[in-house]
Amino acid sequence: MTATDIAIVWDPALTTGDWQLTGDGALLTAAALETAVIVSLFTDARADPGDRLPPGETDRRGWWGNALGDPVGSRLWLLRRSKRLPETLALARDYIREALAWLVEDGLADRVEVATEWRTPTRMGAVITVTQPGGGTAALRAEWAWGGL
Template identity: 50%
Template sequence: MDLAITYNDRELTFAPAVENVDLATESGLRSAVLVSLFTDRRAADDDPLPSSALDLRGWWADAWPEMEGDLVGSRLWLLSREKQTAAVLHRAREYSEEALAWLIEDHVATAVAVSAEWIRTGVLRLQVAITLADQTRFKDVFNYQLQAA
């Protein structure tokens, strides 16, 4: 059971879901996928940082992972100052699949696929398809706004 997170696709904002004046929970994958895609993963030592970035970011608890090498989040934030090219779409797909790879490693899913497309200036659409261990499928679409700071 996870804390349910609401995602406003138009405003590109997140908030905890509330049900009867209490925090709502969910047993599906949506909140886990939201955290995986929209939390900033620490950049690799050889990643080119956006010109506005002063650090490698990342979640503080990644310094003490339960399993060696586990990292939370995605490196989508590294695309914040990139031009809207096919190469950047390719990296967005790679970063998204990397962020969701834990689902396969933890035997929650057998396959993860992400496609990326530009839907307007500065906004990526990520179409996520996950085949779960029981062969059911999770599909959802998320928009990601690149911050040109």
């Protein structure tokens, strides 16, 4: 049986996620793994001291709850104004792997594979394949608006 959680419905154009109600007024649910991946990718991780912030940014961001335990989130937000280059896709792939490493560390996955791509001129995306213990796999797609050059 697959564990479920409250679904976060992601809107790539607005780069926001929200809960939704079903027709009978209950909260929409999804596989817990899907919710965990969305939270991991789209919660802003604190920028490392050596990270270059996007133009006009001074806030290194980060979720306040990270001070209480294991960090949650990704540094994808740092790429918001990056140039549309192969290096930007490579950084996105690295940031996604970094954000999802906890799945392997905590034994929820044996392996996480990530492929990044330009979906449209204004959207970057990723296909994330999570190999779970016991051999099952989950393929998840993520995309977000990109305001780069």
